[in-house]
Amino acid sequence: xxxxxxxxxxxxxxxxxxxxxxxxxxxxxxxxxxxxxxxxxxxxxxxxxxxxxxxxxxxxxxxxxxxxxxxxxxxxxxxxxxxxxxxxxxxxxxxxxxxxxxxxxxxxxxxxxxxxxxxxxxxxxxxxxxxxxxxxxxxxxxxxxxxxxxxxxxxxxxxxxxxxxxxxxxxxxxxxxxxxxxxxxxxxxxxxxxxxxxxxxxxxxxxxxxxxxxxxxxxxxxxxxxxxxxxxxxxxxxxxxxxxxxxxxxxxxxxxxxxxxxxxxxxxxxxxxxxxxxxxxxxxxxxxxxxxxxxxxxxxxxxxxxxxxxxxxxxxxxxxxxxxxxxxxxxxxxxxxxxxxxxxxxxxxxxxxxxxxxxxxxxxxxxxxxxxxxxxxxxxxxxxxxxxxxxxxxxxxxxxxxxxxxxxxxxxxxxxxxxxxxxxxxxxxxxxxxxxxxxxxxxxxxxxxxxxxxxxxxxxxxxxxxxxxxx
Amino acid sequence: xxxxxxxxxxxxxxxxxxxxxxxxxxxxxxxxxxxxxxxxxxxxxxxxxxxxxxxxxxxxxxxxxxxxxxxxxxxxxxxxxxxxxxxxxxxxxxxxxxxxxxxxxxxxxxxxxxxxxxxxxxxxxxxxxxxxxxxxxxxxxxxxxxxxxxxxxxxxxxxxxxxxxxxxxxxxxxxxxxxxxxxxxxxxxxxxxxxxxxxxxxxxxxxxxxxxxxxxxxxxxxxxxxxxxxxxxxxxxxxxxxxxxxxxxxxxxxxxxxxxxxxxxxxxxxxxxxxxxxxxxxxxxxxxxxxxxxxxxxxxxxxxxxxxxxxxxxxxxxxxxxxxxxxxxxxxxxxxxxxxxxxxxxxxxxxxxxxxxxxxxxxxxxxxxxxxxxxxxxxxxxxxxxxxxxxxxxxxxxxxxxxxxxxxxxxxxxxxxxxxxxxxxxxxxxxxxxxxxxxxxxxxxxxxxxxxxxxxxxxxxxxxxxxxxxxxxxxxxxx
Numbered sequence: 025x026x027x028x029x030x031x032x033x034x035x036x037x038x039x040x041x042x043x044x045x046x047x048x049x050x051x052x053x054x055x056x057x058x059x060x061x062x063x064x065x066x067x068x069x070x071x072x073x074x075x076x077x078x079x080x081x082x083x084x085x086x087x088x089x090x091x092x093x094x095x096x097x098x099x100x101x102x103x104x105x106x107x108x109x110x111x112x113x114x115x116x117x118x119x120x121x122x123x124x125x126x127x128x129x130x131x132x133x134x135x136x137x138x139x140x141x142x143x144x145x146x147x148x149x150x151x152x153x154x155x156x157x158x159x160x161x162x163x164x165x166x167x168x169x170x171x172x173x174x175x176x177x178x179x180x181x182x183x184x185x186x187x188x189x190x191x192x193x194x195x196x197x198x199x200x201x202x203x204x205x206x207x208x209x210x211x212x213x214x215x216x217x218x219x220x221x222x223x224x225x226x227x228x229x230x231x232x233x234x235x236x237x238x239x240x241x242x243x244x245x246x247x248x249x250x251x252x253x254x255x256x257x258x259x260x261x262x263x264x265x266x267x268x269x270x271x272x273x274x275x276x277x278x279x280x281x282x283x284x285x286x287x288x289x290x291x292x293x294x295x296x297x298x299x300x301x302x303x304x305x306x307x308x309x310x311x312x313x314x315x316x317x318x319x320x321x322x323x324x325x326x327x328x329x330x331x332x333x334x335x336x337x338x339x340x341x342x343x344x345x346x347x348x349x350x351x352x353x354x355x356x357x358x359x360x361x362x363x364x365x366x367x368x369x370x371x372x373x374x375x376x377x378x379x380x381x382x383x384x385x386x387x388x389x390x391x392x393x394x395x396x397x398x399x400x401x402x403x404x405x406x407x408x409x410x411x412x413x414x415x416x417x418x419x420x421x422x423x424x425x426x427x428x429x430x431x432x433x434x435x436x437x438x439x440x441x442x443x444x445x446x447x448x449x450x451x452x453x454x455x456x457x458x459x460x461x462x463x464x465x466x467x468x469x470x471x472x473x474x475x476x477x478x479x480x481x482x483x484x485x486x487x488x489x490x491x492x493x494x495x
Numbered sequence: 496x497x498x499x500x501x502x503x504x505x506x507x508x509x510x511x512x513x514x515x516x517x518x519x520x521x522x523x524x525x526x527x528x529x530x531x532x533x534x535x536x537x538x539x540x541x542x543x544x545x546x547x548x549x550x551x552x553x554x555x556x557x558x559x560x561x562x563x564x565x566x567x568x569x570x571x572x573x574x575x576x577x578x579x580x581x582x583x584x585x586x587x588x589x590x591x592x593x594x595x596x597x598x599x600x601x602x603x604x605x606x607x608x609x610x611x612x613x614x615x616x617x618x619x620x621x622x623x624x625x626x627x628x629x630x631x632x633x634x635x636x637x638x639x640x641x642x643x644x645x646x647x648x649x650x651x652x653x654x655x656x657x658x659x660x661x662x663x664x665x666x667x668x669x670x671x672x673x674x675x676x677x678x679x680x681x682x683x684x685x686x687x688x689x690x691x692x693x694x695x696x697x698x699x700x701x702x703x704x705x706x707x708x709x710x711x712x713x714x715x716x717x718x719x720x721x722x723x724x725x726x727x728x729x730x731x732x733x734x735x736x737x738x739x740x741x742x743x744x745x746x747x748x749x750x751x752x753x754x755x756x757x758x759x760x761x762x763x764x765x766x767x768x769x770x771x772x773x774x775x776x777x778x779x780x781x782x783x784x785x786x787x788x789x790x791x792x793x794x795x796x797x798x799x800x801x802x803x804x805x806x807x808x809x810x811x812x813x814x815x816x817x818x819x820x821x822x823x824x825x826x827x828x829x830x831x832x833x834x835x836x837x838x839x840x841x842x843x844x845x846x847x848x849x850x851x852x853x854x855x856x857x858x859x860x861x862x863x864x865x866x867x868x869x870x871x872x873x874x875x876x877x878x879x880x881x882x883x884x885x886x887x888x889x890x891x892x893x894x895x896x897x898x899x900x901x902x903x904x905x906x907x908x909x910x911x912x913x914x915x916x917x918x919x920x921x922x923x924x925x926x927x928x929x930x931x932x933x934x935x936x937x938x939x940x941x942x943x944x945x946x947x948x949x950x951x952x953x954x955x956x957x958x959x960x961x962x963x964x965x966x967x968x969x970x971x972x973x974x
Contacts, residue, residue, distance in 0.1 A: 060779050064778060067782065071787050071788065079791070102787060115637050122786070135787075137783065139609050143605060144864060146606075147877070148767075149775040151775065264751055264752055271653070282638035294538070373632055
């Protein structure tokens with residue numbers, strides 16, 4: 025019975041001009057988004073691997089230098105782009121692409137794409153996720169808003185009831201009648217995306233499993249929207265009112281709620297400004313050990329302690345170059361300061377994330393948005409993870425430079441030069457993103473919220489249709 | 496007769512609770528949006544003020560110390576710790592170069608969440624390394640802010656459509672249309688009159704809500720009447736455009752339900768789809784030049800210049816006789832700095848072409864993309880509002896240039912004095928160069944945006960005339 029109703033609904037929907045136009049437009053949009061994103065992804069990836077190669081050769085071929093000068097010269101870590109970013113570019117546009125790694129200083133990632141683009145980019149880009157998350161729910165509303173009101177307006181609902189059709193079966197039929205067209209549009213995109221991704225050379229981290237998970241999340245999201253649509257349609261007498269109400273719901277959950285959450289998160293847990301942050305770091309640095317300033321009180325103290333430890337009475341008699349040692353101790357000290365301040369920043373970010381997690385209870389858009397970005401590795405957490413890895417690499421690189429200077433040169437001998445043997449002994453920066461198990465664990469709350477939306481909206485729909493009046 | 500029907504329409508609307516709901520809803524949304532904008536602008540101005548106060552305090556402290564050194568109230572410190580050294584002032588007491596908020600900055604967040612609003616350039620450092628990105632949670636940037644611009648661009652059209660999607664179809668569906676048209680009036684004029692009336696009511700509500708919100712949040716729009724009028728004009732034209740679209744769709748003679756669906760589709764196309772399609776295709780077909788490649792070229796040029804720097808230092812004095820020390824009997828205490836400046840000048844000169852090339856490519860790309868804004872009224876409105884709020888990309892580019900120029904001024908205040916081996920005096924604090932922000936250099940897009948919107952208005956009007964002519968009277972009137 026349910027299937028029969030579904031088929032009838034499907035036939036009715038397909039025969040309507042409105043459906044055909046919107047379905048074809050939607051499908052075309054998704055395809056266009058996929059193709060355009062693919063070309064964007066390929067060109068960005070090419071730039072990335074070229075940049076990475078350049079950075080390495082700059083480092084290795086920097087010529088003879090004092091190791092500490094080399095640490096100042098530094099190198100770059102470039103953020104890799106992951107295959108699934110082709111579906112959802114997440115916050116990638118707003119986070120920098122490269123981090124400059126140098127002695128004494130932890131730098132923020134630079135050159136976020138949005139900063140070089142015009143204000144137009146703030147409208148959003150036509151990427152597959154834009155269509156999947158904003159437009160498909162509109163499509164659901166468009167084909168489903170009059171599912172019940174139409175029957176009621178034409179009086180057929182009463183006829184159906186008199187035939188003894190259970191309202192729940194009728195509802196399930198209508199549910200499938202909306203879900204199947206959505207599925208027909210989404211599945212080809214899924215298959216095509218899988219083909220694209222499997223054929224991109226050097227696709228690294230792509231797994232079909234993740235892509236499937238991603239589409240699974242979207243399908244749950246659509247199910248929630250179908251439930252809401254049918255719920256509203258069953259409660260209203262007139263199609264017009266049902267349509268306007270649904271549109272209002274879409275607007276609030278997809279457009280307004282994200283922005284309102286942002287306002288709340290920003291109000292409760294504001295970020296420091298860039299200059300404030302830098303000054304806090306500088307103030308802490310001033311208090312402690314300065315590797316370049318041997319007259320600094322902390323440096324004097326360390327000198328006394330070290331001399332005592334080695335039982336000598338001047339730094340010249342130490343078995344290593346005091347300058348290099350002091351520099352490395354200073355480096356450790358600044359690294360600790362950065363760690364402390366970035367930890368504070370991270371606390372703010374975690375608090376903000378928790379705000380979004382609680383407002384997710386008011387909009388199915390939010391958990392879907394966050395899950396989608398997380399699976400595509402384009403969320404803020406992935407960026408943090410990369411920045412932390414780059415910082416660890418920086419500490420290692422600078423440590424190696426200072427260590428070489430301490431071990432192989434004499435105190436006061438700033439003319440000591442190392443060469444490419446030392447440079448190439450530093451391994452190239454390699455970054456492995458967090459495993460999917462970790463990603464899922466980090467997003468359990470989003471997953472639970474989305475599933476709660478699914479169950480509660482089903483329950484609400486069930487409650488509504490079983491009490492539905494036929495007039 | 497026409498006046499008569501419009502009068503009844505007016506009375507009808509007055510008794511409709513729709514108008515009341517609309518008023519309250521829009522007022523609430525506007526107040527919330529302006530509050531958000533106000534909060535951002537307040538934060539921005541508060542940090543700038545705090546920085547300037549900190550700077551003034553530091554100036555006073557340094558001046559007092561220098562004064563007591565001059566008057567020999569304190570023992571002379573070692574050269575390395577002498578607070579009168581010019582390099583100490585130039586490095587430790589930088590000026591705050593700030594981008595003050597424009598009077599109507601609350602209207603649109605624009606690019607203000609991406610960039611810092613003040614910078615403290617020191618005597619030494621490359622312009623290239625001056626950072627301007629603001630520390631923020633990128634999720635916030637992705638979601639955007641709930642500001643007045645969002646309300647006007649996205650929500651206002653929906654309000655217009657909700658208010659007018661059935662102006663003809665409902666009359667038809669209730670059967671009143673035939674009665675009305677039995678009177679000696681023209682359908683087009685009558686409908687247009689109805690539309691104008693609704694446009695008038697909604698505009699009054701919108702303008703009143705905006706001005707009310709600005710007033711309660713202490714924004715001096717009356718003192719900036721010109722900008723406020725420009726804002727209202729832009730928003731009014733946008734509202735009228737959407738009314739005309741609704742008029743056009745109504746004239747096609749379909750049912751209320753089908754009108755609603757069509758109008759939403761038009762909204763999706765203009766507000767969501769066209770902007771995102773343009774934005775994405777522009778990036779693909781006319782990409783922003785690669786920063787990663789620029790970094791590489793920059794570093795190559797710099798490494799090359801650094802190798803040459805020693806050689807160049809020698810020629811530096813020859814090329815700048817004005818900097819030649821006047822008193823040659825004593826050694827210049829700033830020789831390390833002066834050497835450094837000379838080297839950095841050379842390095843800056845050799846990397847400048849790389850930066851210039853990049854900026855030129857970027858400008859080209861941006862002006863190309865900017866032209867595409869004429870494809871959607873939503874983009875035009877966004878551009879116009881950013882322009883009025885002083886938060887457009889052009890404003891930030893201009894500010895960056897002002898900072899770079901000031902960094903130069905700052906250093907050039909010190910270099911001649913350093914060559915003369917002078918020291919800072921307490922009274923010199925008054926003569927240090929200062930920066931005051933002005934956005935006068937930024938070319939305004941406002942007029943072009945307004946013309947663009949008027950063009951869309953004309954297009955919609957022509958469309959409605961065409962729809963009226965094309966459809967026979969019978970089709971419009973019949974059920």
